[in-house]
Amino acid sequence: MSRTNRQILLASRPQGEATAANFKLVETPVPELAAGQVLVRNHYLSLDPYMRGRMNDSRSYAQPQPLNEVMIGGTVGEVVESKNDYFKPGDKVVGMGGWQEYQLVDAGQRGVLQKVDTTHIPLSAYLGAVGMPGVTAWYGLVKIIDPKPGETVVVSAASGAVGGAVGQLAKARGARAVGFAGGPDKCRYVVEELGFDACIDYKQHKGVRELAAALKEAAPKGVDGYFENVGGEILDAVMLRTNAFARIAMCGMIAGYDGQPLPLQNPAMILVSRLKIEGFIVSEHMQVWPEALKELGTLVATGKLKYRETLAEGIASAPEAFIGLLKGRNFGKQLVKL
């Protein structure tokens, strides 16, 4: 059976903001399977802020995305053909399939594809709460912030896949959870659906002083843990409100990806509050994934960990959906339905 694969390549590197013109949609025939290979029809593609960093040709923790190759990305899908004993057509799998409809995989390589159970957990959740974003939240919260009951944990991008899980995991550990999100709808969702104690609409508070004042109201006992997804003024404001020995898990700085370095206004707070700040990349801590996924899977299967998804339709919509993600237009986990 001859199949056509639609793929999105990185066509050029952004000058400043990323645009749809940096990407290119191509069609290529799917080759015949060789021995040991598996063909997966990707059903969902995950769009994540880290991809913006990979588009630049600059020093970072990861290699840049090569030009004219399929954009990297996490995917879930279904095995449609297999010349491998372990994988059978119909198996649901998670992997790094990239921005494309089909993924041809040498499935003998360990960890390239993993079967997942969709009895109690929806397939797409393996890209969100029970996948990389969930484990990211878990690692930063549990291994860096390590909140004690009664402490206050703050998270930016609180309605997102990572931020939403951070607050709910903090609540489960007896901490007060305070989010930052953009707009009244997201803030209402963060408090009413996800169960945070408070949420600050950062669009209503311009500048560090106003943000810090809003945080003083939402977190009257100060900040003991901060999970950073954004950077910039929110980070400056949170630092001003830190208690002694607060911990900051530095996960993302989406605000700085477009090239302008965003200074930290008051690093002396690191000394004043004796802060511990730690940057991390969850893929470098594979040893925690089984423990994290066990907790996250149980919470999702029992309805205790809530999340929301924004679905873009079809591979051609991925670039615009990704740019929307960078601008905060998504609501919850941004996926592309392929």
Next chain:
Amino acid sequence: MSRTNRQILLASRPQGEATAANFKLVETPVPELAAGQVLVRNHYLSLDPYMRGRMNDSRSYAQPQPLNEVMIGGTVGEVVESKNDYFKPGDKVVGMGGWQEYQLVDAGQRGVLQKVDTTHIPLSAYLGAVGMPGVTAWYGLVKIIDPKPGETVVVSAASGAVGGAVGQLAKARGARAVGFAGGPDKCRYVVEELGFDACIDYKQHKGVRELAAALKEAAPKGVDGYFENVGGEILDAVMLRTNAFARIAMCGMIAGYDGQPLPLQNPAMILVSRLKIEGFIVSEHMQVWPEALKELGTLVATGKLKYRETLAEGIASAPEAFIGLLKGRNFGKQLVKL
């Protein structure tokens, strides 16, 4: 016997830079000893950057120095009168005697005064390498940076009491030690006398890019640990040269004490290099002092930990000496001989 005590009080808080006019010298009679009290003639007063922070009436990790009271400060001296069974005239002691010649102490309070042994260790060293600065160096290096053999440790203010010990302790652990210091004399001392592998004269390199270029030469394999005594452009430059998983012990930000907040130019490096940054105050970690002092005392007594002192003569010279310290005019540990 009636004695007169000469004391220096904080007379006013600095507007911007601290000046000698912020201090006032007064003479007061030494009162008669009550039961349990000990009178100490202070021989040396330690001048330290943290005192500048205490002069401000702002939120910090410690209470501000009250106006019109004796400036706080570490001292070593000798018991001259005692109505306490444990202390005898002639005992050498270390304590927080303040900027004054005599200290009348209720010696029943635990930890207010500690006897020290000057058989193999000079009295003044208990204010430096075998005192708070030494333990500060030890804590940041051992407990935060924790260098592995072959790693590179960088320290600012490398000719100072803390910085000099950091580099020598790093060398003792098999690491490469690189210092920043101001001027060719200090840099020569850091390399030739203290045994650092390299020292960068920051006065010869203006701006973050030039400092980073100099550091690239002095630390060609990048930076694995940084002990921060200064803040500002040197910190920015070091961050640009950090290796993955580098640790930064944040001990001081002398450059920012005069009021202007000094931004950190590129906090995204925390994520790029997965840095761990930790602010600390050594007095909050009393549990490590015995272990640290044991190593430091042994190293000083055997001549393996070197240091230099700058002596100001007489209590009246303390304000000018302190301002010189803030401007980096001292060379090694700044003391006042009382």
